Amino acid sequence: MRFMTSLKFIDVVAREGSIRKAADKLAITSTALNRRILQIEDEIGQQLFERLPGGVRLNTAGEIFVQHIRSQFADLARVQSQIADLSGIRRGHVQIASGADALRRLLPETIATYRAAHPAVSFNLARCYGEEAETRLFSLDADIALIFAPIRAAHVHVAATLRQQIQCVMPADHRLARREQIKLRDLAGERLVLPTAQSGVRQLLDTGLLRRQVDMDVILESDSFEFMQNFLHFESSLFFQIPIAIGAGGGRQGAGQTDGFDPLLVARPMDPADVAPGTLHICHLKGRVLPVAAAKFLDDIITTLRDTYPDDVDQ
Amino acid sequence: MRFMTSLKFIDVVAREGSIRKAADKLAITSTALNRRILQIEDEIGQQLFERLPGGVRLNTAGEIFVQHIRSQFADLARVQSQIADLSGIRRGHVQIASGADALRRLLPETIATYRAAHPAVSFNLARCYGEEAETRLFSLDADIALIFAPIRAAHVHVAATLRQQIQCVMPADHRLARREQIKLRDLAGERLVLPTAQSGVRQLLDTGLLRRQVDMDVILESDSFEFMQNFLHFESSLFFQIPIAIGAGGGRQGAGQTDGFDPLLVARPMDPADVAPGTLHICHLKGRVLPVAAAKFLDDIITTLRDTYPDDVDQ
DNA sequence: GCAACGCGATGCAAAAATTGCACTGCTTGC
DNA sequence: GCAAGCAGTGCAATTTTTGCATCGCGTTGC
Numbered sequence: 001m002r003f004m005t006s007l008k009f010i011d012v013v014a015r016e017g018s019i020r021k022a023a024d025k026l027a028i029t030s031t032a033l034n035r036r037i038l039q040i041e042d043e044i045g046q047q048l049f050e051r052l053p054g055g056v057r058l059n060t061a062g063e064i065f066v067q068h069i070r071s072q073f074a075d076l077a078r079v080q081s082q083i084a085d086l087s088g089i090r091r092g093h094v095q096i097a098s099g100a101d102a103l104r105r106l107l108p109e110t111i112a113t114y115r116a117a118h119p120a121v122s123f124n125l126a127r128c129y130g131e132e133a134e135t136r137l138f139s140l141d142a143d144i145a146l147i148f149a150p151i152r153a154a155h156v157h158v159a160a161t162l163r164q165q166i167q168c169v170m171p172a173d174h175r176l177a178r179r180e181q182i183k184l185r186d187l188a189g190e191r192l193v194l195p196t197a198q199s200g201v202r203q204l205l206d207t208g209l210l211r212r213q214v215d216m217d218v219i220l221e222s223d224s225f226e227f228m229q230n231f232l233h234f235e236s237s238l239f240f241q242i243p244i245a246i247g248a249g250g251g252r253q254g255a256g257q258t259d260g261f262d263p264l265l266v267a268r269p270m271d272p273a274d275v276a277p278g279t280l281h282i283c284h285l286k287g288r289v290l291p292v293a294a295a296k297f298l299d300d301i302i303t304t305l306r307d308t309y310p311d312d313v314d315q
Numbered sequence: 316m317r318f319m320t321s322l323k324f325i326d327v328v329a330r331e332g333s334i335r336k337a338a339d340k341l342a343i344t345s346t347a348l349n350r351r352i353l354q355i356e357d358e359i360g361q362q363l364f365e366r367l368p369g370g371v372r373l374n375t376a377g378e379i380f381v382q383h384i385r386s387q388f389a390d391l392a393r394v395q396s397q398i399a400d401l402s403g404i405r406r407g408h409v410q411i412a413s414g415a416d417a418l419r420r421l422l423p424e425t426i427a428t429y430r431a432a433h434p435a436v437s438f439n440l441a442r443c444y445g446e447e448a449e450t451r452l453f454s455l456d457a458d459i460a461l462i463f464a465p466i467r468a469a470h471v472h473v474a475a476t477l478r479q480q481i482q483c484v485m486p487a488d489h490r491l492a493r494r495e496q497i498k499l500r501d502l503a504g505e506r507l508v509l510p511t512a513q514s515g516v517r518q519l520l521d522t523g524l525l526r527r528q529v530d531m532d533v534i535l536e537s538d539s540f541e542f543m544q545n546f547l548h549f550e551s552s553l554f555f556q557i558p559i560a561i562g563a564g565g566g567r568q569g570a571g572q573t574d575g576f577d578p579l580l581v582a583r584p585m586d587p588a589d590v591a592p593g594t595l596h597i598c599h600l601k602g603r604v605l606p607v608a609a610a611k612f613l614d615d616i617i618t619t620l621r622d623t624y625p626d627d628v629d630q
Numbered sequence: 631g632c633a634a635c636g637c638g639a640t641g642c643a644a645a646a647a648t649t650g651c652a653c654t655g656c657t658t659g660c
Numbered sequence: 661g662c663a664a665g666c667a668g669t670g671c672a673a674t675t676t677t678t679g680c681a682t683c684g685c686g687t688t689g690c
Contacts, residue, residue, distance in 0.1 A: 001358055002321075002354070002358060003318070003319075003321040003322060003355065003358070004318075006317075006318040007318060018636095018637075018638095019637080019638065020636080020637070020638080028678075028679090029678070029679050029680080030637090030638080031638090031639080031640080031678075031679065031680080032677070032678050032679070034638060034639065034640095035639090035640090035677080035678085036677090038638095038639080039317070040318065043316055043317060043318070044395070044398070046398050051637085051638065051639095052637085052686095053636085053637065053638095053685075053686045053687055054636075054637065054686090054687080055636090055637065055638085056637090056638080060401055061398040061401060064394055064397055064398055064401075065394055065398065068390060068391065068394045071390070072387055072390070075383060075386070075387070076383065079379055079380055079383040080359070082379055083359070083361050083376040083379055083380065084361075086375055086376055086379075287602060287604075289602075333665090333666075333667095334666080334667065334668095335665080335666070335667085343649075343650090344649070344650050344651080345666090345667080346649075346650065346651080346667095346668080346669085347648070347649050347650070349667065349668065349669095350648080350649085350668085350669090351648085353667095353668080366666085366667060366668095367657095367666085367667095368656075368657040368658060368665085368666065368667095369657085369658080369665075369666065370665090370666065370667085371666090371667080
């Protein structure tokens with residue numbers, strides 16, 4: 001794409017914050033890169049970068065222009081995907097930003113199924129914390145975001161939502177395993193492993209815990225499902241997850257069957273009166289036309305979720 | 316804008332339908348242009364043009380790609396306009412596609428007022444027939460369209476509408492000039508000058524005339540207001556217009572005052588029961604972010620209309 | 631307080647690209 | 661069947677881009 005190189009260069013310089021670093025990354029000399037940038041600033045008639053002693057930084061005009069550049073690249077990808085689709089071959093690259101929850105079962109399965117049908121489509125998966133997923137949508141580093149938390153950013157369009165009741169995961173022989181539903185006061189005296197503070201699950205738990213002063217024993221905080229799962233084999237304790245992360249069917253009702261999940265562990269739903277159900281948001285950037293490959297994959301995710309949780313998907 | 320030239324070249328070739336003609340227009344040799352196009356087709360990995368004996372024509376992939384190119388140019392204009400606005404100077408170029416109606420008073424006045432405040436903004440006005448205005452929005456040759464006709468195209472976003480009752484224009488001493496409102500049967504035996512078939516006014520009249528078989532004397536068809544107005548000085552007859560075209564205040568009620576309009580002519584509204592009011596649509600391309608200059612001008616038009624016809628503007 | 635470092639900018643020559651010219655092969659219209 | 665108009669190509673001239681060496685400037689570290 002020779003006709004886009006200068007723009008790509010500006011994008012990289014903006015990300016690196018230094019012409020020399022960007023030049024290294026782009027495998028050209030800093031002087032060539034420097035001159036391209038000067039030339040474009042000249043053509044635009046506006047400086048795009050502030051020159052600082054330690055490098056460069058976008059000024060306001062530059063911010064606007066770089067946003068334009070990124071949307072051009074994203075749109076070019078869309079065009080190429082659409083053109084490739086004309087000849088019957090779905091081609092393209094789908095970039096997904098997701099919290100940990102969907103990475104466990106939903107995305108691996110859905111992507112594998114999709115790729116079986118369209119092997120020419122490649123994927124990029126960024127595991128995001130906090131509001132990083134929204135940011136990625138905005139900077140066009142992600143086509144689709146899966147966010148288990150309230151959406152704050154105005155530029156995000158929510159294509160579908162999935163209600164998910166938080167599950168309490170415990171050893172199969174735990175005393176609470178006989179319960180159909182777990183109440184917060186049941187947790188009194190239990191050893192708990194909680195997700196880290198920025199996670200959506202943690203926020204829902206905290207909201208519930210704030211109201212009822214339950215005296216619990218938080219022995220660990222972790223953002224790794226895998227760690228928590230393995231930890232339970234060594235020390236009997238409880239942790240929390242949402243159904244899509246553990247492959248449990250029928251979220252809110254929470255039958256506790258966790259197909260393919262560790263057989264020594266069981267999941268039981270929290271009482272919705274104690275801990276409110278959370279919402280998984282499937283999003284893309286508002287006003288954006290997704291590449292064919294990404295748009296169809298988005299459809300696939302929603303269809304999969306609708307099949308698995310028929311009552312809990314809203315569009 | 317060196318970094319856009321190759322794309323601009325493709326756009327021109329698509330418009331000209333021939334590499335040689337485009338090369339002439341671009342002041343380069345056909346061979347240079349030819350090779351740029353081959354190179355880009357190579358980079359995209361897809362042919363964009365069909366080669367015909369008499370020139371070239373876009374294939375489907377090319378159509379998609381050229382649409383992308385045009386939207387890039389339009390978006391670049393938006394970015395530049397926005398960047399210029401940062402330094403307090405409104406700069407840019409506003410392209411308007413309009414039927415004849417708005418060209419007479421609304422646009423000249425509004426543009427002049429706007430330019431008094433922002434002299435660095437230039438304008439382009441295309442007088443459009445039939446569906447050409449919609450087409451121009453789509454091909455991004457127009458930012459704003461003013462259309463007095465039903466909107467069919469799905470890609471058009473209507474920012475505001477103005478209801479307009481058709482007026483019957485006649486010599487001040489005509490027998491019908493004493494009426495407050497004209498009914499279709501009043502036109503029996505009158506000599507009429509009608510707008511040409513594609514005009515919105517004509518379509519509304521035709522719809523009314525179809526239902527009531529009025530025997531009239533159509534002596535002329537014309538799409539030029541100026542011609543019709545002058546013709547009435549030589550042969551006593553009637554023609555039709557909408558208020559914005561003749562500067563009449565308060566459309567539907569139609570007081571007939573036509574400020575600044577030919578003092579020998581008067582306008583009387585048609586009875587809405589006979590001829591339905593028409594709608595002027597102020598539109599832009601759906602999903603598009605207009606350049607600052609164009610967006611603000613759009614606001615100005617709507618404000619002007621709201622001031623003049625407070626009851627007839629919808630948004 | 632001075633030297634070393636890293637940064638962006640610039641002059642100049644080498645390298646790479648774009649361009650123009652001359653020409654080919656093709657189709658259409660007369 | 662010949663002239664005209666079209667896209668495509670080999671080759672040399674030209675223009676643009678790149679890399680090297682170097683400058684000036686501000687910060688950092690001793």
